[in-house]
Amino acid sequence: MPVEVLQGSVHARTQVFAADTIDAMMIRMPDGAEPHLDFVETAINVRYAETDRMGIVYYSNYLVWFEVGRVAWCKAKGFHYAEMESRDGRFLMVAEASCRYKAPAHFEDDLVVRTALAKATDRVIRYRYEVCRRNTGQLLATGQSAHVVTDQNYRPSRLPDRYRGYFSLPPRRVPVTIGD
Numbered sequence: 001m002p003v004e005v006l007q008g009s010v011h012a013r014t015q016v017f018a019a020d021t022i023d024a025m026m027i028r029m030p031d032g033a034e035p036h037l038d039f040v041e042t043a044i045n046v047r048y049a050e051t052d053r054m055g056i057v058y059y060s061n062y063l064v065w066f067e068v069g070r071v072a073w074c075k076a077k078g079f080h081y082a083e084m085e086s087r088d089g090r091f092l093m094v095a096e097a098s099c100r101y102k103a104p105a106h107f108e109d110d111l112v113v114r115t116a117l118a119k120a121t122d123r124v125i126r127y128r129y130e131v132c133r134r135n136t137g138q139l140l141a142t143g144q145s146a147h148v149v150t151d152q153n154y155r156p157s158r159l160p161d162r163y164r165g166y167f168s169l170p171p172r173r174v175p176v177t178i179g180d
Contacts, residue, residue, distance in 0.1 A: 041112050059101065090160055093150045
C-alpha cells in the first residue's frame with residue numbers, strides 16, 4: 001500500500017512502495033546486487049525550460065531530478081535533509097554520479113523518478129534511480145550516486161546516530177566501561 005508524501009514545487013506528490021511487493025518497481029541491477037529495495041516515487045512534469053531546441057529534455061536535468069528524488073526519499077523515510085545540514089552539521093556530498101539514457105523525454109511529459117537506497121555505511125550513502133514515463137512505464141534513464149558524509153568543514157565524517165535507522169544501519173556500539 002503506497003504512502004503519499006506531499007511536496008511543493010512542480011513535484012506534486014511522492015509515494016513509498018515496498019519493492020518486494022511490487023515486482024515492476026525493481027531496479028534492474030547486476031547479479032549479486034540488492035534483491036529488494038524500497039523505492040520512493042516522485043512525479044515530474046517536464047517544463048519547457050528543461051528541454052533543448054529539439055524539444056528533448058537536456059541531459060543534465062536528470063541529475064537535478066535525482067536530487068529531487070533523494071530529498072523526497074529522505075522525507076518519505078521520516079527526516080528532512082536540510083535539518084541534517086543545519087541541526088547536525090552533516091552534509092551528503094556527491095562524490096560520484098552517473099546516468100544512462102535509454103529514451104528521450106519531451107516537454108510536458110509526465111515522468112516518475114524512482115529513488116532507492118542501494119547501500120549505506122557510516123561514511124558513504126549510495127542511491128539508485130530510474131526515470132520512467134508515467135503513463136506507459138517506459139524506462140527513460142537509470143542512474144546512481146554516491147555521497148560522502150562530511151562535516152561543516154567538508155571533511156569526511158560519520159553519519160549522526162539519529163539517522164542510522166533511516167539508512168538501515170544498526171545502532172553504533174558504544175564502549176562500556178566497568179566501574180571501579
